[in-house]
Amino acid sequence: MPHIIIEHSEDLPVLPQVLVEKIHNAAFATGLFELPTIKTRAIAYTHYQLGDGKEGFIHIAVHIMAGRSIEQKQQLSESLLHCLQIYCRDSDSLSVNVHDMEHEIYRKC
Structure with missing residues (x-):
């Protein structure tokens, strides 16, 4: 599991669905x-x-279960x-940014 949330300005230079697919595949390609x-x-x-000179933005928040090393999180974010x-x-x-989720707290069904 990760939950990958892409927040972005409306005026992307790429279609949002294409961006979702590319980021999804990039996360898989890490092997994590x-x-x-x-x-x-x-x-x-x-x-x-x-800020000055910026036309748009994309921020990715990746929520993963705690336990990965700093190096693995750096690899993912890079x-x-x-x-x-x-x-x-x-x-x-x-x-x-990569965020840890605690096993003891996270629930899903």
């Missing part, structure tokens, strides 16, 4: 997760304000950021 366990979704924002850089403009603000 099995394909059926990855869940990826995107949320577009109409109202936002950015892979996803690299994927964003391929499909986005230099003027887009791009960021990725």
